[in-house]
Amino acid sequence: MQKPIKLITLYTHICESYKNELQWEVKRFSPNGNIGQITDEELLTIYLFCTMYEQKTTKRAMYEHIIDYWHSWFPALPSYKNFSVRLNNLVEAFQLLLSLSMEEFELSADKIPILIGDSMPVITCSHKRRARVAPDLADKSYCATKNLHYFGVKIHALNLHRKTQLPFPVKIGITPASAPDITTLRPVLEVTHVQAVFLDKAYCDKNLKLKMKQNENELLTPIKKMKGVSAALNQFDKAANDLFSTAVSTIRQPIESFFNWIQEKTKIQIASKVRSKSGLLVHIYAKLVASVLMLLQF
Template sequence: MQGHITDEELITIYLFCVAFQEKQKLKSMHTYIHQHWLSYFPNLPAYQTFVNRLNRMADLFPVLVSQLLTDLGVEEGEQAWLLTDSMPIITCSHKRKAKVALAIVNKGFCATKNLHYFGVKLHLLAQSRKNRLPLPEYVGITAASVHDLTALRPVLDCLTNRTIIADKAYSDQELHEKLLSFQACELITPVKNIKGMLAVTKQFEQAFNDLFSSAVSRIRQPVESFFNWLQEKTAIQIASKVRSTAGLIVHVFGKIAAALCIWMNF
């Protein structure tokens, strides 16, 4: 009679398969372990039970990610720069009707990719590092339609003594003044055109604004590199095989946890 596999073993299988064996789908993980590692996991359950058990542990994966971020040893230096951006996690095309994980999924638009989609957004705050990928400090998800600033405002409210480099979505004068006055944080974004500005004034300031905005975009570019690295290592962006809210949580935070395991081993 088959014994009982532990939660720890199931999580180990997931992280091992994603991080070190390039097995991104649950079916391929289960098949791989059954064919090559069954002596280490003799109580591997049937595939459907494997999936159900992982989904029942969905709430554990965000906690695991939080602990791994802590273990990376990020230190809040007085002059540490934070980069922020978001990326789409796609459950299905905008041309189809979303049927999965409707508690957290809705329709959104990614301007960077000029893409309408159903899914969630992955939000990132990461510490800038010279000639290296930025070091993640915070990751979280929202429904796809949630504005980036709305998603990260509670996190920004907790920061002190930081310089935050963000895109135009964060161009909020009230927030800028609050961060500077009460939290000793400076928020730097590309220049956003002011409605009603005289054409002659706009033209006069155009050259400076373009140069400044380009400089901000170059500083933020490593965030895109991080997202590209995350996608390459885990295939996190496409969640079309997900069938439940719990499954989507496992997909997103399980892949991030696996990526952090890769990071900590190199």
């Protein structure tokens, strides 16, 4: 599909969503604030189009790209400062659009619903620097996967497992970087109704497993060594435990591929150029919307 057709298709989709749902979530500062100006639908389309099809991942790069190649399509494009401010006012619209986009996915009736989950960091700055962006949301933490101390937030995701395809997200949330994974997902997992949920060792919790068992859900995690158990007993069970842990990790692996794919396509983990809380939330939610739309083969 040629890019002009993709742009028109995306804009039509955004307009329909805006008319039905998004318009009620947009900040209004005056009753005639948009007369003669670029519309919210156009701003949403610019961000998503540049992310999905033009590999532009910062507001500045998007703005300059539209000026150079697509300005005739958006003749009311304002100055960069106003462009950035208007986008930051669309945080709630991007957040709702993410929920609406995830709801468009339908799992085939013959498929067994299996969830896999994990979290990924979004880094606003190094731990060696003084953090100034979104101090009420971002904080300091350590990412074992990257062996990195950082300031920022974490994206938590529960995805439907799909054979030979990237898992599709059904639940996504944002927390401070220091928030424990199990504390964040516990309220969601306790009311989840699927056949099984595959998570990592951070979610090993007997009470959570029992609670999920009552809802006919199975929580499966790699085996975690028990404190106070003798080395002989650990060695006795080692072969079986290793096989089970390997099987769980194999099923969980696509969630890592999902996060790596999002980072490759949108550079979502790099938020060092963000200067405000609203800018950080737009950076995250807009890129997640673009990722979900790409998974839907939009």
